[in-house]
Amino acid sequence: MTSYLQIDNLTKSFGDLVLFENIAFGIAQGQKIGLIAKNGSGKTTLLNIIAGKEDYDSGSVVFRNGLRVGYLEQTPRYPAGLTVLQACFYSPNETVRLIAEYEQAMTSGDHSELEDILLRMDTLKAWDYEQKAKQILSQLKITNFGQKVEELSGGQLKRVALANVLITEPELIILDEPTNHLDLEMTEWLENYLGRSTISILMVTHDRYFLDRVCSEIIEIDRHKLFQYKGNYSYYLEKRQERIEAENAETDRATNLLRKELDWMRRQPQARGTKAKYRIDAFYELEAKAKQQRSEGNVNLDVKASYIGSKIFEARQVSKRYGDLKILENFDYVFARYEKMGIVGNNGTGKSTFVKMLTGEVEPDSGTFDIGSTVRFGYYSQEGLQFDEQMKVIDVVQDIAEYITLGDGKTLSVSQFLNYFLFTPEKQHSYVYKLSGGEKRRLYLCTVLMRNPNFLVLDEPTNDLDIVTLNVLEEYLRNFKGCVIVVSHDRYFMDKVVDHLLVFRGQADIKDFPGNYTLYRAWKEAQEQEQKKTQEARQPKTEQPAGRQERQEQKKKLSFKERKEYEALEAEISELEKEKSALETELSSGMLPTDELLAKSNRIAELLNAIDEKTMRWLELSELV
Helix, strand or coil: EEEEEEEEEEEEEEEEEEEEEEEEEEEEECEEEEEECCCCCCHHHHHHHHCCCCCCCEEEECCCCCCCCCCCCCCCCCCCCHHHHHHHHCCCCCHHHHHHHHHHHHHHHCCCHHHHHHHHHHHCCCCCHHHHHHHHHCCCCCCCCEEEEHHHHHHHHHHHHHHHHHHHCCCCCEECCCCCCCCHHHHHHHHHHHHHCCCCCEECCCCCCHHHHHHCCEEEEEEEEEEECCCHHHHHHHHHHHHHHHHHHHHHHHHHHHHHHHHHHHHCCCCCHHHHHHHHHHHHHHHHHHHCCCCCCCCCCCCCCCCCCCCCCCCCCCEEECCEEEEEEEEEECCCCEEEEEEEEEECCHHHHHHHHCCCCCCCCCCEEEECCCCCEECCCEEEEEEECCCCCHHHCCCCCEEEECCCCCEEEEEHHHHHHCCCCCHHEEEEEHHHHHHHHHHHHHHHCCCCCCCCEEECCCCCCCCHHHHHHHHHHHHCCCCCEEEEHHHHHHHHCCEEEEEEECCCCCEEECHHHHHHHHHHHHHHHHHHHHHHHHCCCCCCCCCHHHHHHHHHHCCHHHHHHHHHHHHHHHHHHHHHHHHHHHHHHCCCCCHHHHHHHHHHHHHHHHHHHHHHHHEEEEHCC
16 A cells, blocks of 8 residues: 555653654555544644644654645634635645636636636646535535635534535545534535545544444554554454553552562662662662553442432423524423433534523523423533633632532542543643643533533533543433433434434424434434335336336336436537537637637636536436436
C-alpha cells in the first residue's frame, strides 16, 4: 500500500501538561483509522498538528508529495457574508479556488483574466465542480444555496463544512467529531458514504456504531503513549481490556516485589556500596511501576435521587407551531414513574422545543404540562455551558453542594464525585479556562448531577464527550433511581440507556415506540419491506410464457409514454454532452474573442444544468426498467 502520512517521535505539551510523547504511526492508502482518547488527552490537538494548524515540540509529520488532504474541524467557522455555495468553495484546493475566481469574474463584470481562467478550468476539469457541490449539498438536505452562513444552525453549518471537504475529492480525510449536530438520517448517510469510499480516513468520533462500521483500525492515546489495534471498535474493546488486565497483573507483581525490595532498602547501612547501586536504581523504577493505577470510572455509583411521587407529568392537548412548522398538535402523554425515554428524529422536528416546553423555558400555544409537585428537574441543555473561567474546577461544583448521597446512606464528597467522572485530583484544582471543550462539557454534566435531581432531561449529552466519559455516564444513568428523558443522535448511547422512544417524524407526527433505537430501526425496515410487498401485490399480474415474462414486467412498470421519454432522453443527453465537449475544445483553443468566450462559457453553464436535470429524470425512469 502507498504511504500517505508518516508521523515519527511526535511530542506536544502545554507547559507542564504533556499530551503525548514520542508517538509514531502511519496512514496508508485505503486505511480507515479511528482515534480514541479521554477528553484533554490531545485528540483535537493531534488533528490540528497533522492539518498544519498547530505547532509541536519535536518529531516529524511527513505527507506524500501532492497528497490531497481534507480536514473537517470540530467547530467549522467561515467569514460572515459568505453564501452556502461560496462556503463550499472556501478552500485551499486549487480547483476550488479557480472556480471561485471564475464566479468572481462573472459576477463583477471584469473579464480581463477570463480567458486565462477558462483555460485553467479546462486543464483541471473544473466544469463539473459546481454541479457536484450542489448534488452533495442536496444529499445533505441543504437546498438554499444563497443563504448566508451566519444564518445557519450548528447542524447546517457542519453539513456545509462536510460538503466543502467532500467536493475536493481528498485522498486523505481528517474528521473531528463528524457526527456532532447531525441527525440520525444524515449520520447513517455519511456512514454509508465513507464505508463505501476508498478515501483514507483519520477521525475522532464518540459515535461508537459509526466508528464500528466505518473504521478498520483504532489508535488510542493513553497516558501520553499511543496504542494501535488492527480491527474495528468491538475488537478494540476486547483487546484493550486484555491490555489493561495484563498491565494490572504486572502492577500487582511489581507491588509484591516492591514489599521485599523495600525491606531490603530499610536494612541497608547508610553508606551503601557501589555493588548495590544497580539494585537501588531498580528499586525506584519498580516503585514507579507499582504506583501506576488505572481509574476507568467503573465503580458502582448507586446515587440516591431525591424522592419522586407517582405523578411525574401529564401533557394535555399540547400544541405548538412556528409558522408552517408544527411541533405538537393536541399531544397527550402521561409519564410514568422511573421511566427512561429517548427522543429521536431529524433536525428541525421539534425535539429540543419539546423538552424546553416540559422544563418551562418555552410556552405551548395551547394545552398544558401538569408537573408533579415532587419533580426536581436536572436539565442538561445544548446552550448551558457557562462558567467563570477563573474558578477552579472543584470550586465550580462545590458551590452547588458539598457532597452527594448514595443509595446505601453513605455520602460522596465533591472530589470523589469528580474523580468518578474522570477528573484527577490535579485536574480538579486546575482552572476552568485550562480545560478542553470536552472537559468543560463533562464539568457541566457534573454541575447538573450534583443538584440531586430526580428527573434528568439531557439534550444531546453525548456531543463533545469522549467515549470513556460516555461509558461512565451510561453506567450512572442505568443506576439512577429517577426519571430520564434523553434527546440524542447517538444510537449506541440510546440503546444502553432508554426503555422506549418518542420518534419525532415531522409536522407533529410522533410515534411512541416500546424499545430502544436498534429495535426501532429493525421495526422500521420491516415496515418498509412490508409496504413494498403490499404495493407489489396490488399490481395486476398475468401468467406469462417463460421467455417473455421479463419483457412484460418492463411494460407493466413503464407506460408507453414513459418508455418513449426514456429512449429520447438517452439521445438528448448524448447530444448535449457532444455540444459541451465541442464548446470546451473551443474555449481551450485560445483563439476566441472575449465576447464569444463569455457567451460560450454561459452556454456551458446552461448545458451542465440541462444535462443534470435530464440525467436525474433518466435515472428515475431507469429504476422502473
